[in-house]
Amino acid sequence: MALRIAALILKNELTPNVTQQLRQMRTSSVARSQFLKHSPNTALDKSILQRYRNLETPPNRVQATYLWIDGTGENIRLKDRVLDKVPSSIEDLPDWQYDGSSTYQAHGENSDTTLKPRAIYRDPFKPGQKDIIVMCDTYNADGKATPSNKRADFQAAVQKIADEEPWFGIEQEYTLLDVNGRPFGWPNNGFPAPQGPYYCAVGADRVYARDLVEAHAIACLYAGIDFAGTNAEVMPAQWEYQVGPSNGLKASDDLWVSRYILQRIAEEYGVVVTFDPKPMEGQWNGAGAHTNFSTKAMRAEGGIKVIENAIEKLSKKHERHIKAYDPKEGKDNERRLVGRLETSSIDKFSWGVANRAVSVRIPRGVATAGKGYFEDRRPSSNCDPYAVCNALVRTCILNE
Structure with missing residues (x-):
C-alpha cells in the first residue's frame, strides 16, 4: 500500500480515496507509536526552560x-x-x-x-x-x-436560539499509552486483571499516571475552562474529565482547548494520549464523549415532558446523529457501539432512565425531580463537539 501511494504521489495521480488512505497512514496510531519509540522529548531537561520563563x-x-x-x-x-x-x-x-x-x-x-x-x-x-x-x-x-x-454552522444555529439557553456538559474519555502503543502501565507481554477494580480507584496496582491527570485539571482551571471534574475509568489507563455545563459554544471551545492542554502536558511526561473510541479490542470498555444537554424549558418545572419530546425527535434522526458523532461518520463508533460494555447498538436508537446501555439516558435524579437534562451516550471520544452540539440543537430545538 505504501509503495503504491508513493508512486501515485510521484505521478500526481492521487484520487480522493487514495488521499484518504494517505491521511490514515499519516495519522495512524501504529505510525505514531513507531516514531515515539525514538522520541527525544523525555530526555530533555525540563528545568532549563524555567530559567527563561522567569525573565x-x-x-x-x-x-x-x-x-x-x-x-x-x-x-x-x-x-x-x-x-x-x-x-x-x-x-x-x-x-x-x-x-x-x-x-x-x-x-x-x-x-x-x-x-x-x-x-x-x-x-x-x-x-x-x-x-x-x-x-x-x-x-x-x-x-x-x-x-x-464545524464551529461556523454551530454558531449560526446558536444565534437562532439564544432565548432557549442551551447548556452542554461533555464527558471526555481518553486512554494513555506508552511509547510502544500499549495502554500505559499494562504488562508488555500480557494483560492486566479484568475490568472491575479500576473505575474511580486508588492504588498503584489500579491507577496509572494520576500526576498527569491532576496537572491537567489545574492547568484547565487556570486557563479559564469550565472544568467540572475527573475520574479514573473502567479500563486501566483510561480516564475521564468533564467540561461544563456551559451555555452555547463555550463547552465545545473548552473541550478543544482542554484536549490541547492534555496533550501538551503528556508531552512532558513522555506519555501518549489517544482519543480512539476503541483502543483495545475485546472485553475492554471503549471511550466516549457523553454529551449532556438541556434547555431553559427542560430545566424548568415540568421539564421532563420537554425532555421526552426531545428524545422522541432524536429517535427519528438516529442515522443523522451517528454520522455527526465521530469524524469518520460512524466508522469509528462501529467498533465501540456494539450493544455491550456500557454501550448501545449503533444500528438501533434506545433510551431509558439510569440505563447506561442505551443511546440516550435520563439520569435517575432528573426522573425524580421531573426536570433537568438528558445524556446522549453515542458521541465517540474523538468526536468534534461542535458537530455533536450542533446536531442536538438542530434536531431538538430547530426541528430540522
Missing part, C-alpha cells in the same frame, strides 16, 4: 498561541505569534494565515488558509505572564468555512 518580557508584548482543527477533524494544530498589546477582547486579535496544504485543508497552489480568533484563554504553559491561547476556526481563500470547520 521579564516587555509590558506591551504578548505571546498568543493560535489553535485550530486540521483536516482530519480530530487533531489540533498551533502556532505562536507576538502581539503588540494585551487584547481586551476577541475583536482585538488579528486574523492569521497558515499553510493549509500541510494540514489536509488546501492544495499547494492555493494553500493560504485563514484563522479567525473565536475565544481567548490564559496560557498555563506560560504562567504569571500575559500570554494567551486563542481558539480559532478556519476559512478557505474564498471566505467559506473549510469542511473541517
